[in-house]
Structures are given as C-alpha cells and as structure tokens.
Amino acid sequence: MSQELVASDRAPGLFVAPGVVLPDDVRIAPHVTIYANVEIGRNVSIEQGSILGRPQQIFLDHEGFPWISPPWGTLNAIDLNKGEIRWSIPFGEYPELAAKGMKNTGTDNYGGPVVTANGLLFIGASTYDRKFRAYDKRTGALLWETDLPASGNATPSLYVVDGKQYVVIACGGGKNGAPSGGTFVAFALPD
Numbered sequence: 001m002s003q004e005l006v007a008s009d010r011a012p013g014l015f016v017a018p019g020v021v022l023p024d025d026v027r028i029a030p031h032v033t034i035y036a037n038v039e040i041g042r043n044v045s046i047e048q049g050s051i052l053g054r055p056q057q058i059f060l061d062h063e064g065f066p067w068i069s070p071p072w073g074t075l076n077a078i079d080l081n082k083g084e085i086r087w088s089i090p091f092g093e094y095p096e097l098a099a100k101g102m103k104n105t106g107t108d109n110y111g112g113p114v115v116t117a118n119g120l121l122f123i124g125a126s127t128y129d130r131k132f133r134a135y136d137k138r139t140g141a142l143l144w145e146t147d148l149p150a151s152g153n154a155t156p157s158l159y160v161v162d163g164k165q166y167v168v169i170a171c172g173g174g175k176n177g178a179p180s181g182g183t184f185v186a187f188a189l190p191d
Contacts, residue, residue: 015080073108088140091109091126092128094129098129109126111154119138126151131148132145146187
C-alpha cells in the first residue's frame with residue numbers, strides 16, 4: 001500500500017488503507033534539482049523536512065490509462081490480530097472506462113478513510129470519479145455512494161452537533177489532471 005493515510009479501529013484490531021498500484025518513474029534528487037527540472041504535467045511530491053524529493057510520472061498507454069492490468073487503486077482491510085488481509089477491493093473508477101462497461105478498475109487516490117463506532121467506513125479519495133462512499137468496515141461491502149462537485153482528495157472528518165452525527169469532506173480535486181474544486185460537503189448520518 002502506497003498511502004500514508006489510514007483508519008484503524010482498535011477494538012477489533014482492524015487497519016484500513018487505500019492503496020495505489022501504478023507503474024511510475026521515481027527519481028530521488030535534491031530539492032534544487034527538482035525545482036530546476038520539473039516539467040509541466042508532472043506530479044512532484046516533496047518530502048517535507050528532508051533534502052530529497054520525488055519527481056514522479058505515471059506510465060500511461062496511448063489512451064491515457066495505466067498500461068498494466070487493473071485494479072489501479074484498492075481499499076484494503078488488515079486484521080491486526082491475525083496478521084491477515086481481511087478484504088481488498090478495487091477503489092475508484094475512470095468514468096470513461098465505466099461508460100464502456102469496464103468497471104471497478106480502481107484509480108490513484110489521495111486521502112484516507114474514517115471509521116464510525118457502528119462500523120461505517122467513509123472515503124472519497126478516488127481521483128477521477130468524484131464519488132464519496134460508505135462501506136461496511138467488516139466486509140468491504142459498498143453501502144452507499146454519491147457524486148461530489150470535485151474529487152474528495154482528503155480524509156473526511158466526523159463531528160456531532162446537538163447529538164446528530166455528520167461526516168464532512170473537502171472537495172478540492174485537481175490531482176493528475178482531474179478538475180479542481182473548492183467545496184466542503186457535509187452529510188448527516190442516519191440515527
């Protein structure tokens with residue numbers, strides 16, 4: 001798993017993290033070299049507090065999709081008590097491919113999940129499909145999804161007002177050529 005954003009539930013010992021499986025070109029270089037050699041269209045990740053950074057370019061086919069077989073993004077639950085993967089599912093879709101019947105491809109994703117006490121896992125991190133999803137944390141079953149104004153490349157937050165629980169996500173988008181946004185969207189959880 002290549003993401004640093006995870007959700008954990010200590011009681012059952014469950015660890016959930018999105019993952020990305022994309023071929024890319026990664027080179028370690030000093031910061032000064034990165035800024036001098038960045039090309040338009042390249043994703044550049046700077047490792048804060050270090051003298052190294054990673055210019056990164058994802059290898060794409062002639063249609064603009066990853067050139068390896070999907071899934072290209074996953075959502076994974078690990079049972080920490082047994083040291084086993086409890087479930088792993090494709091996470092995200094490319095709308096153009098889904099329209100042609102190629103669903104559940106997974107996409108690169110930026111952001112992590114949150115888990116509620118009653119077993120709901122919320123995540124919106126997929127780059128291209130602009131979906132916000134709720135899963136059953138025990139099984140990985142998709143329970144609900146909705147469209148966002150832009151990709152939710154952020155970890156959602158849970159909060160309570162007057163005894164009512166809400167989940168909110170920032171919809172900034174803008175990763176790897178996806179449309180940008182600037183909206184926060186909140187949802188009330190059922191009682």
